[in-house]
């Protein structure tokens with residue numbers, strides 16, 4: 001790299017620049033953008049999981065006062081490309097999963113649209129469906145790659161031979177359930193055509209991704225589509241491009257000139273915008289008598305949809321996590337009559353590290369070693385997968401600092417040995433990791449406007465993460481001006497393009513583009529620029545990505561209480577210690593870490609989308625049945641980080657922090673629950689029934 005940015009604003013806890021607008025209710029979210037003469041959409045969803053639509057009777061719905069149009073596969077505008085069967089909305093009569101859009105009503109009010117949608121009669125030619133993921137299926141297949149582009153299987157050395165001759169072994173299977181992304185703001189779109197130009201106010205993690213995807217579906221040049229998203233109420237991976245956005249744009253075509261407003265209900269979100277695949281993961285570990293790993297195998301079974309492949313990279317973190325000369329990882333998929341899975345915070349790492357870090361705890365016990373020491377003993381010198389040195393790797397420092405703060409040295413390793421007022425008490429640890437991801441395609445423009453102020457433009461997006469604030473800090477340091485001299489503009493494809501807010505890649509990608517634009521600006525105009533001066537830049541190549549393995553690390557410590565009679569489980573303490581390069585803004589960073597740990601707590605204790613195989617749909621598709629963590633589940637939750645200098649990752653020295661906090665949390669809690677009870681639960685979530693024996 002060309003050297004790290006000198007941090008001045010970077011590293012300070014600047015308050016969220018969008019905070020006041022949000023708490024006063026004036027920050028416009030997608031559905032709230034004022035539009036004239038808006039109409040409302042309500043979809044009709046398939047009541048079968050597989051088959052064909054034979055007829056749609058819209059007579060009654062069309063007769064309802066206030067109904068403007070009923071769209072069906074027979075009358076919906078044609079898209080130019082139907083290759084992506086998730087996005088080819090109302091383009092054929094085939095049904096690939098229950099809940100799929102089969103018709104839609106556009107009406108003068110959302111209530112009328114909803115009432116009319118109920119009146120649409122759809123008849124089907126129903127075919128038998130199959131929605132059950134099981135390890136003994138005979139149709140499991142190996143995808144070509146796993147997300148986003150990793151080899152499906154890897155093998156180094158002789159893992160089976162090493163396992164067979166190891167002094168200590170474990171061989172266990174762990175499962176994680178289907179889980180659903182549930183951002184507070186539902187997926188919502190306002191779509192408005194003017195001639196052949198389309199404007200979308202969309203709740204999205206990727207304005208440019210949506211623009212390019214929609215333009216492709218309609219056969220338009222990308223510049224005919226504009227996507228606006230100044231504020232987004234969470235996404236966790238699900239707010240990319242899904243069928244709901246396409247349906248809004250298709251419907252707006254038939255009510256030309258009037259904006260179509262479409263917000264998914266919470267229940268609709270459970271079948272239309274993706275979910276985390278359930279997994280079945282077999283892990284085998286072999287170690288010598290000193291507790292040094294000799295073999296690791298991680299074999300994953302997961303699901304995708306028959307209409308589109310999504311192959312989660314569940315075993316990928318296992319390839320680089322610990323030193324073991326003999327390693328194997330595999331991924332196998334079942335293609336089912338289910339909605340398409342999607343990214344969900346820490347995709348791959350999150351479910352994969354639950355299994356690996358549970359197995360590491362079991363192996364530490366089998367070796368008679370403390371689980372912190374066992375991990376330190378198996379710390380690799382270089383990336384076991386690529387052989388490359390790490391740009392920085394401070395897992396050991398996280399483990400040691402966490403152990404010190406958590407009071408780990410006082411821990412009695414014997415399981416099921418502590419009882420207070422009827423509660424069994426235990427503590428556990430797990431490691432976290434997440435790669436440093438950079439996504440090409442980001443550019444930025446900087447213009448001096450007036451009074452020494454600078455307008456910084458990039459179509460980045462703030463999904464609640466703090467982009468408005470952190471990018472402003474980066475721009476200020478790159479321009480060597482105070483933060484209040486920076487006027488950041490994001491969330492609009494009319495600005496220079498930006499990569500998606502995903503893979504914890506935003507700040508690396510967008511920040512690098514802003515720093516490059518600032519460097520251009522300063523080189524061009526020197527120390528005394530004038531109003532109107534303007535320069536652009538883009539995320540530069542980083543040759544160090546070829547020379548180093550780049551990951552963030554963390555260690556999570558949990559105290560758990562399990563009630564001896566009821567199995568009720570509580571987490572009085574959760575501590576995360578992270579090493580993620582330079583922290584741009586401690587205030588927003590802490591919020592990211594704690595937020596992701598909260599989601600990990602939720603995964604550990606509650607989250608479970610229960611597929612009813614008779615109907616092929618998630619039975620608990622609302623917050624009455626799909627439980628998420630609340631304050632009552634936790635006592636104190638805290639995140640800290642250690643200083644980490646990494647000159648290789650990017651000009652800011654930062655690593656992504658959006659996702660690492662969820663990685664390892666569930667394993668730390670499961671390991672603590674085992675320490676409390678002596679009961680090893682290998683199937684998430686850790687519900688009370690599983691601890692009553």
Ligand code: MOS
Nearest residue numbers: 237344345502503
């Ligand atoms: Mo994140 S699951 O890449 O939005």
